[in-house]
Amino acid sequence: QGQLAESGGGLVQAGGSLRLSCAAFERDFSMRAKAWFRQVPGNEREFVAGINWNGGMTQYSDSVKGRFTISRDNARNTVALQMNSLKPEDTAAYYCAARDAYTIGTMSFQSYNYWGQGTQVTVSS
Numbered sequence: 001q002g003q004l005a006e007s008g009g010g011l012v013q014a015g016g017s018l019r020l021s022c023a024a025f026e027r028d029f030s031m032r033a034k035a036w037f038r039q040v041p042g043n044e045r046e047f048v049a050g051i052n053w054n055g056g057m058t059q060y061s062d063s064v065k066g067r068f069t070i071s072r073d074n075a076r077n078t079v080a081l082q083m084n085s086l087k088p089e090d091t092a093a094y095y096c097a098a099r100d101a102y103t104i105g106t107m108s109f110q111s112y113n114y115w116g117q118g119t120q121v122t123v124s125s
Contacts, residue, residue: 003027004096009119012086016123020081022096022116029098029114030074036081037109038092038121045095047107049081059104064090086123093118 008020020036035050049070050059058070067086072079079096097112105111 004029004098004114004116006094006096006116006119009094009121011122011124014086014088014123014125016086017082017084018086018121020083020094020096020119020121022079024077024098027114028077030077031102032098033101033104034070034072034079035097035099035104035112036070036079037095037097037112038090039095039118040092045109046092047109048094050104050107051079052104053102057104059107061107083121086121088123088125091121091123093120 003025004022006022012018031053033052036048037045038048039045047061048064051070051072055072067084069082095118096116098114099112
């Protein structure tokens with residue numbers, strides 16, 4: 001099936017930065033689009049950023065555009081999310097995802113087939 005594993009979450013003050021990383025195991029995800037989603041309890045999983053298979057195209061939600069940057073390293077089978085100018089409303093569990101396609105697809109979590117276990121990001125005011 002393949003696994004994804006996130007790392008890099010934690011507690012940070014508003015205005016600070018964090019870098020999330022996602023590594024793939026048991027499967028080569030280098031030819032697949034990847035994305036980051038986030039979720040707070042009681043809410044649906046929300047699209048944050050997506051990247052196509054070779055990194056040539058990216059997409060961001062309006063709430064993070066200009067502050068977050070998604071990138072990937074296919075040689076290492078990893079994807080990263082650099083988060084700057086963090087706000088308390090960015091507090092959530094962040095999930096790495098991959099889909100069986102080259103392109104990013106829609107912003108719905110249903111477009112993605114593979115998921116990590118999530119890493120918590122907490123931004124204090």
